[in-house]
Amino acid sequence: MLLPDDALPDLPIRALLPQIRESLTGTGASVLVAPPGTGKTTLVPLALDGKVVVAEPRRLAARAAARRMASLLGQSVGDRVGFSVRGERRVSRQTMVEVVTTGVLVRRLQRDPELAGTAVVILDECHERHLDTDLALAFLIEVRAALRPDLRLLATSATADAERLAEVLGGAPTVAAESRLFPVDVHWAPPTGPISPPLGLRVDPRLLDHVAATVRRALADGDGDVLVFLPGAREIDTVAGRLGGIDADVIALHGRQPGSIQDAALRPATRRRVVLATAVAESSLTVPGVRAVVDAGLSRVPRMDHARGLGALVTVPVSRASATQRAGRAGREAPGRVYRCWSPAQHDRLPAQPEPEIAAADLTGFALDLALWGHPGGTGLALPDPPPAGAMQTATATLHDLGAIDDEGRITTRGRALADAGLHPRLARALHDGAPLVGARRAAEIIALLDDDRAAGDDLVAAWRRARSGNDQAWRSEVRRLTAALDRTPNDDIAVPEVTAAAAAAAAAAAAAAAAATEPEADAAAWTTAQASKKGGESRKTMPDDLAAGLVVGLAYPERVARVREAGGRDYLMAGGTAGELGPGSGLGGVTWLAVASADRTAGARTARIRAAAPLDEATAMEAAATLLAETTEIGWVNGDVVARRVQRLGAITLVERRITDPDPALVRAALAEGLRREGLSLLTWSRAAVELRERLAFAHAALGEPWPDVSDEALAERAEDWLSLGSARRRSDLARIDVANGLRKLLPWSVAGRLDEVAPERLPVPSGSRVRVDYSDAEAPVLAVKVQEAFGWTDAPRLADGRIPVLLHLLSPAGRPVAVTRDLASFWQQGYPQVRAELRGRYPRHPWPEDPTTAAPTKRTNPRSR
Known part of the structure; x- marks a missing residue:
């Protein structure tokens, strides 16, 4: 160990150091649960034997932890305590504690799985559930099992929800530290007016106005520095601009700042400060002098829209666990207060824990x-x-x-x-x-x-x-x-994919099309044309910056190479099929081709908002997205008619389209059939004969089933190529000239083709000698409409479908109006006819109305006139 326990600061973790060492000695792995401010990040590494690697999820925290431990030893960073983050490393041969980011640890494990010379690895802030932390944990567990059983592993968490972590470590023991925080008064400070929820990266400016006003309130309520939690650097800049005139220094603290500026924010100051920070200040480091916290209640997390290939940061409500950690920053050194810019009811609806990054991020x-x-x-x-x-x-x-x-x-x-x-x-x-x-x-x-x-x-x-x-x-x-x-x-x-070289020829061919581009694109097109015939890499390195940026972005995101939908507009179609638009007033408006570096689509939006892009010309776009370049022959039903064309596309973007004059007849027939399936059988001309034949077939199928064909819209459309004569048809208008009735007859299998008139006759004889047409428009109840006088002598309604289905008789008056609807003639003659006779005899005196219709002679004639 670098310092004896009693030489370390008197923080809550110090009393637990013997227990932590014992847990690591016994099983080799342990979980430490310790809230912020207990000293877990800076005291534990100094109290362990051998070389210790401490992994932090953020560069800022790694540098801060190394600096704090070095100061406890009275040394400079890089002596016995150092750090390694991406782009910066300060270690020496004497370094015994090295603080790294989890990303650096994963890279190191990939190069040297044994971690030669390392005695202990501490994975700090595992509760944040970053992808690199999950990876490092899984890799280290396997290393201990297969290569280094002597390697000790300590996983730390700032929240009490560590059961899953201990389970992953094989039932590792858990050591818990109590926080020695000073009391923190909670002030609920929701905005008084309506606030729109965050959408993507957008945060309602009214909320940021309210945060700035709450900061002024916090300054007035007490002494000490104020730490303000905001979701990102943009919001930090906005709130900083709204704090003009306050009697305090406004300091920004986020991961995109240079290390020197970040480090300065973590040192004590002589003048009062307002520190505007992202989630980097939640854990692993202490901002000295803070007595008040103002929490906007938002966090920025990665999300992946897999359907559109858009990965971006989005703004979400903070979890209750994170809100507790943020509030604790006010009670590190003295009693404090936290101002939460939401209501207690909203707090109860927050998620208990932050969502693991693995659940929604780009993997x-x-x-x-x-x-x-x-x-x-x-x-x-x-x-x-x-x-x-x-x-x-x-x-x-x-x-x-x-x-x-x-x-x-x-x-x-x-x-x-x-x-x-x-x-x-x-x-x-x-x-x-x-x-x-x-x-x-x-x-x-x-x-x-x-x-x-x-x-x-x-x-x-x-x-x-x-x-x-x-x-x-x-x-x-x-x-x-x-x-x-x-x-x-x-x-x-590193071999550039062969398709890129192949696309170079296509790019050269497309260069001529760029000559009509807008003025900024014309320069690029001229360069492309001049270079198209050159060979070797050196000439390409003179590419203008605009095209160089677009080419590199396009190589990274070929599916986001985009072309404007209308000349001079802001709406674009990306090669991956996603629609995107530039913001109002964008300097890129009107550029024909873009390589989109960043875009996001908020819930419910029809298009993605383009956040960052570089201009391209067509030739360079085709080179950047060469893997998406394809030329296909398309014969199909498009926009209501058959289309036969050869199309060159860059993903979803159509580059060149040429009409085919001699398309494959089989493909044309398939396209016409597809048109019928999409738009329906109304594309055909349905004569009366065709309609009636279809109705008879529908009745036969409903009454007897197979092998009588199904002639519903869906069935006919699905089998269009089987029954319609599509051979000479080439386009939509040709469908109207097809003989539909003849086609329907083709559907009848030979076993029943000769029985249609038997099963579903077109006409039926009635007692008067007439042959009356049967109405099959209702397939379940065919109708025979006959005048009452022509049905005299009939005792039973005729039956169809091999005697299974009785027709529904519509008995008509002399004027052709129904006076009765029945399938039971015997009952009608006995009960219904006397009333009909009484009502109509006087109105139609020239027609016979016998008292006993069952024995009367049927007739379609009137009584002769008396002289």
């Missing part, structure tokens, strides 16, 4: 790490939660398209190189494949901009130019790291 990088580790899909690993099957399937398909895994899900040489870049696999692919095309430095600069979401506004090229001319040291450090990563990669290890 492409996660899946690549699993494949690199040797467990494609995570099978056999002790993950706290299994990855969702659909998300993993999407991630695996993406990796396969990138060439990172083979058909069995195993890592490829290309996949190893992509993983080594320490980037999302899509960005790693764009870095490696883009460097030979635009130059290593420019590719690294663009990727560094994309990886940390540093683009302010939707014009990525403008953001790139600002970064170049500015003093963003974090961005410059990342550019150096990515450039060095390219230098480490042998050229023959």
Whole structure:
């Protein structure tokens, strides 16, 4: 151990250090539950034997923890306590405690699974359930089981919900520390007016106004610094702008700041401060001097829209567990107060715990790490939660398209190189494949901009130019790291997919079409035309910045290459089929082609909002999204008619369309049949004969079933090619000239074809000698309408369908109006006829109305006139 227990600060964790050491000695793995402020992050590593690696979920927390432990030893960071985060490392041969991010730990485990020389690994803040934390935990459990049973593992959590964590560790013992927080008064401070819930990245400006007003209230209510929790850097900038004139320094604290500025926010100050922070300030670090917390109640988390391939950060309500941690920041050093910008009723409806990142995030990088580790899909690993099957399937398909895994899900040489870049696999692919095309430095600069979401506004090229001319040291450090990563990669290890080379020819052919582009695109088109016939990579590195940025973005997100729907508009169609739009007043409006770096679609929105993009010309768009370039022959039913064409598409974007004059007749027939299925049988001409024949067939099928054919709309449309003569038909209008009645007869199998007139006769004889047409419009109750006088002598209604179904008699008056509807003639003659006779005899005196119709002669004539 670097310090004896009694030399450490008197924090709640100090009394538990012997118990923690004992739990690690006994089982080799343990869970430590300790609320913020107990000293778990900075005291425990100093009290353990051997080299200790502490993994934090955030770079800011890793640097802060290392600095705090080094100060306890009276040393500088990099001596016995150091840190390693992406783009920055301060360690030496004397370093015994190294604080790293969980991402760095995962990379280290991939390179050296044994962690040679490491005695203890501490996974801090496991309750936050980041993907890298879940991966590191699963990998370490397997390392202990297979390679290093002597490696001790301590998983820490700031919440009491640690049962699942202990279970994953094989029933590891749990050590719990009590918080020594000072009392914190809770002030419920909901806005007085209506506030719209967050949508995507949008937060209602009225809420931010209210947060600023609450900060002023917190300053007036007491002394000390005020820590304000907001979802992101944009909201921090907005609230900072609303705090002008306050008697305090306004300090921003978020993950996109340079390390020096972040570190300065964590040092004590002589002047009162308002620290505007994201969730980085929830745990793992202490902002000194804070006596009040103002909590906006929002958090920003990653979400993946798998249906549209859009991954983005979204704003969600904070969990109750996170709200408790945030409030605790006010009671670290003295009694404090928290101002929650929501009501107690809303608090009760908040989720108890934050959602695990694995449940909703993009899993492409996660899946690549699993494949690199040797467990494609995570099978056999002790993950706290299994990855969702659909998300993993999407991630695996993406990796396969990138060439990172083979058909069995195993890592490829290309996949190893992509993983080594320490980037999302899509960005790693764009870095490696883009460097030979635009130059290593420019590719690294663009990727560094994309990886940390540093683009302010939707014009990525403008953001790139600002970064170049500015003093963003974090961005410059990342550019150096990515450039060095390219230098480490042998050229023959990273092969640009062959389809990219094949698409170059198509890109050259498309260059001429770009000549009619808008003025900014014309320069790019001229460059493309000039370069199309050149060979070798050097000439391509003179590509204009606009196209260079668009090409690299397109290589990362080929399905987001987009073309404007209408010239000069803001609406675009992406190659993946997603519609997107630029914000009002965007400088990119009117550009024909875009490579979209970032877009999100809020719930209920018809289109995605394009957050960051770079312009392209058509040739470069086709090169960037070459894997989506296809030429197909299409013969089908489109927009109400048969269409026969050859189409060149970039995913969902139609590039060129040519009409086919000699389409395959079989495909034309299939298209016409599809048209009937979609739009219905009204496309045909239904003569009276065809309608009546169909009704007779429908009756036969309803009465007797098979083999009498089903002639419902659905059945006829489904079998259109079987019964309609489509041979000469080429288009919609030809359908109206088809002989439908003849086609219907084709449906009759030979075994019943000759029995139709027997089963469902078109006409039936009646006692008067007439043959009356049967109405089969109701397939379950065919109707025979006959005048009363023509039915005299009939005692039973005729029957159809081999005697199974009696017709429904409509007995008519001399004027042709129904006077009775019956299937029971005997009953009608006895009970109904006398009343009919009494009512109609005087009205129709020239027609016979005998007293006994059963013995009277049937007739269709009137009585002769008397002279």
